[in-house]
Amino acid sequence: xxxxxxxxxxxxxHHQIQEYYGKILSSKKDLxxxxxxxxxxxxxxxxxxxxxxxxxxxxxSYGCGSPLPHALEGCTVLDLGCGTGRDxxxxxxxAGPDGFIIGVDMTPEQLEVARRNLKPQMERFGYAxxxxxxxxxxxxxxxxxGIEDNSVDVVISNCVINLSPRKDRVFxxxxxxxxxxxxxxxxxxxxxxxxxxxxxxxQVLHGECLGGAMYSEDFRRLLQRLGCPDYRIMSASPIEIxxxxxxxxxxxxxxxxxxxxxxxxxxxxDRCEDYGQVVVYKGTVSDCPHAFILDDHHTFETNRPHLxxxxxxxxxxETRFGRHFRIDGDRSIHFGxxxxxxxxxxxxxxxxxxxxxx
Numbered sequence: 001x002x003x004x005x006x007x008x009x010x011x012x013x014h015h016q017i018q019e020y021y022g023k024i025l026s027s028k029k030d031l032x033x034x035x036x037x038x039x040x041x042x043x044x045x046x047x048x049x050x051x052x053x054x055x056x057x058x059x060x061s062y063g064c065g066s067p068l069p070h071a072l073e074g075c076t077v078l079d080l081g082c083g084t085g086r087d088x089x090x091x092x093x094x095a096g097p098d099g100f101i102i103g104v105d106m107t108p109e110q111l112e113v114a115r116r117n118l119k120p121q122m123e124r125f126g127y128a129x130x131x132x133x134x135x136x137x138x139x140x141x142x143x144x145x146g147i148e149d150n151s152v153d154v155v156i157s158n159c160v161i162n163l164s165p166r167k168d169r170v171f172x173x174x175x176x177x178x179x180x181x182x183x184x185x186x187x188x189x190x191x192x193x194x195x196x197x198x199x200x201x202x203q204v205l206h207g208e209c210l211g212g213a214m215y216s217e218d219f220r221r222l223l224q225r226l227g228c229p230d231y232r233i234m235s236a237s238p239i240e241i242x243x244x245x246x247x248x249x250x251x252x253x254x255x256x257x258x259x260x261x262x263x264x265x266x267x268x269x270d271r272c273e274d275y276g277q278v279v280v281y282k283g284t285v286s287d288c289p290h291a292f293i294l295d296d297h298h299t300f301e302t303n304r305p306h307l308x309x310x311x312x313x314x315x316x317x318e319t320r321f322g323r324h325f326r327i328d329g330d331r332s333i334h335f336g337x338x339x340x341x342x343x344x345x346x347x348x349x350x351x352x353x354x355x356x357x358x
Contacts, residue, residue, distance in 0.1 A: 042066045045287050049093050052124045053086060054117045060110070061086035063158035064209065064239075064257040065187025070285050070292070071320055074098045075153040078177065080139045080170070080186075081105055081160025085114030085132070089121050091156065092132050101132045102152075104145045111136065140169040147177045153320065157186040159257075162212040165200070168222060175226050178264040181319045185261045189213040189239065192254040205249060210241075213255055223262060229270035230311045231262035232295030261295065265314050272309035272340035277329035279316055280305050284324045292324070297341065300325075309338035 042050070046066055050058065061084050068087060072094040079088045082103030091101045105111050114134045122130050137145030139160065155174050164170050174184050191213040205211030223231055239255040241247045281292045283302035292300045294315065300306055308316075310331055317327045 046090060049090050052093070053089055054121055054124075056113055057084045057086050057089065057117055057121075060084045060113055063087070063187065064189055065158060065235075065259045067156045067158050067185050067187040067259060068094060069154065069156075069183060069185045069261065070288060071324065072099060072154065073286070075100075075320070076151065077101045077154045077156060078142075078147065078152045079103045080155065080157040080174075081163070082114065082134065083107070083110045083158075083160075085117065085121075085134065087156060087158050088114065088132050088134070092121075092127075093125055095131065097127050097129070097131055099131055102145070102147070103132065103134045104137045104139060104142065104147070105134070106136065106138050108136075140164055140166045140173065142173045142177055147173075149176055150179045152177045153179055153182050155182070155184045155186070157188070159188055159209050161186065162189050162209050162214060163206065164212065167212075167214065171222055171226055175228065175264055180264055180266070182264045183261060183319060184263070185234075185259075187257065187259045190216045190219065190256050190258050192216070192256075194218065195250075195253065199249065202249060205246065208246065210239075210246070210250060210255060213253075216258075224270065227266070228262050228264070228268065230268045230272075231260055232298075232315075234259040234261055234293075234295055236296075263315050263319055265318055267314045267318065268311050272311055272338040274335040274338035275310045275313070275329060275331045276333060276335055277308055277310065277313040277327065277331075278305050279308050279313060279328075280326040282324050282326065285321075292321075309340050312340070 043066060046068065063083075063086070068090055072091060073096050075095050077091045077095060077099065079091065079101065082088050082105045085103055088101050088103040092099065095101060103111075103114060105114075111134055118130060118132065118134075122132075135145040137147075139157075155178060161167060161170055178184065189209045191210075192215075194215045195211065195213060199205050199211040202211050220231075223229070236256050236258045239257055241250065241255070279300065281300035281302050281304075283289050285292050290302055292302075294300065294312065298306075298308070298312060305328075313327055313329075316322060316325050
């Protein structure tokens with residue numbers, strides 16, 4: 001496929017999305033599936049912030065999860081496909097006045113809502129100066145929004161990457177702009193098989209975040225090619241399709257809303273290896289006094305030693321989470337493969353309220 005054809009394909013896809021989210025959808029009530037869910041399923045720590053978010057922002061906000069990790073204080077955060085700015089403003093509150101949040105979107109109607117609410121939103125937060133900036137741009141090429149190499153602590157995205165016709169470019173851009181040790185934390189729609197080009201080109205399927213859903217194994221292979229051999233699932237939830245016409249178009253494909261975290265770390269291996277390392281959580285992450293959830297099979301109880309694989313140790317020690325843990329041991333002695341299989345789900349009362357998907 002030539003570059004000119006690629007450009008035309010991207011232009012067609014971008015136009016479809018701008019039309020769907022800018023003109024066809026006027027609010028969440030117009031959606032045909034549960035791919036973009038209500039805020040009722042968000043964790044309590046987010047519900048508290050939502051009470052301070054302007055109603056217009058919430059009414060025209062679309063997403064499939066709550067892609068906002070812990071420990072954002074003072075961080076530079078980039079939201080890909082920020083829309084009306086709900087997650088940008090939530091991150092602005094979580095990062096505090098010393099943080100800086102950048103929202104990138106290509107839909108003028110969505111950005112207009114985000115920008116006109118900037119002043120009242122900052123007043124609600126009590127910030128003397130805005131700590132957010134909304135920029136026009138494409139997530140396949142973040143230079144269009146002026147995002148420099150190694151400049152971002154955390155990249156978030158809420159059910160947007162599936163809309164892109166060039167996901168390889170999107171993830172390459174993400175790892176370009178992330179600082180070493182930076183984190184990608186996003187919610188999106190995944191499929192249990194590869195979808196046809198016809199599904200992607202169908203405006204309704206595409207706009208409902210189904211037509212471009214990523215096949216999970218292709219996603220794994222893509223991150224490996226980009227130097228990220230290990231990523232973690234936070235949570236997953238099946239998507240209900242009640243519309244008969246949409247169900248007929250997608251056949252037996254199963255769709256899942258998934259929240260994923262991945263880190264820009266050169267030390268990650270493609271298997272979980274045992275180096276005898278032990279981590280102890282100090283209980284110092286905000287809103288997580290009793291336990292910290294790293295992923296769906298790692299919950300670290302405060303002050304309790306946990307034996308971990310080398311990758312898990314790196315995700316803690318070499319990132320912004322390092323100051324919240326004590327890590328004993330290094331990689332000088334190897335003990336073979338580490339059994340890093342998912343454990344039974346932890347009890348909610350013993351963990352921080354880190355809900356991921358709807």
